[in-house]
Amino acid sequence: MEDKEKVFNPATTTEFTSESNWGLGADDSDNVNLFFSSNRDSNILSEFGWNFQPEQLNRIGPEDRLDLAGGGSGSLWFQERSGLSGSIQPVDKATSDASASASNNPSVSSSSSDDPTEKSTGSIAETPRSTNKSKTKKGQKRIRQPRFAFMTKTEVDNLEDGYRWRKYGQKAVKNSPFPRSYYRCTNSKCTVKKRVERSSEDPTIVITTYEGQHCHHTIGFPRGGVIGHEAGFASHLVPSNPMSQFYYPLSQLPRETSLTSIPESDHYHQQAGTEAGGSSTVIMHSETNPQSAAPAHIHQGLLGDIVPPGMRNR
């Protein structure tokens, strides 16, 4: 199913089709674009409040990988994906509309997923199936929320992003020795979810997919107490959205960072996502929905690893 997802391969700088289930899968489709490869890409970025200059975009290449200081591990890629692609069309029409509105309306966003109760959060389904197992009535498809996926080359599986997550499931992934973990934001009013899995093709790569928008500030700090790092990091960021606690202007993104855009449906706007490998943090937020507070996320290992140019200590 979501096997043929096209992603940007930072290592080769070429687009490739992944046979593995990166969870992001759902959109195996057609709309895959490499970030920075077109105006559209930059538009996408700008939707997140990342203002990249054309030159900057061009500068960022696969080989411009971000060296994550901490873990020494890695590279950071972003995959922006929207809720779904054309594959889920019919219903999606409705769902997408809902999502779209959700994107523009915070209250909707949170309520939309609440609908089925918070447990059945209504969203997800990275796959075209847009499963809606929850208590939604039959015939009603779960509303998909904006999703954002990114790949991080890291040895750390559990990256901190400033939010608190509760793991609610783990599944073996087809064709992959690595399981996929499902997390939900612990904030009862927040329906954001995230999936974390390792690439079967490259075990050093962790794929994190965020879905939904946070309707609150980064509450908690990582259990591990990376607060220091985050706080410090955040202090240098410029929040454009009141709801976003951390904002990482693309313009300040280390040029080594490679971003990948994954298709996005016309109705969705991804919100945020980031991941860091072993140690890093990045946050994005959608300017498209200033109100949607979807702070992005981050990733943690050590926020300090990914630091805006000029802020790096190493």
Place this chain on the structure above:
DNA sequence: CGGCTTTGACCAGCGC
């Protein structure tokens, strides 16, 4: 004791 993780089961969507 509260919160989180683990894990097996269940359900729904999709492809054949």
Place this chain on the structure above:
DNA sequence: GCGCTGGTCAAAGCCG
């Protein structure tokens, strides 16, 4: 229609 797979639930156990 059936089987497969992804996503979620929820009970049980663990940990601070």
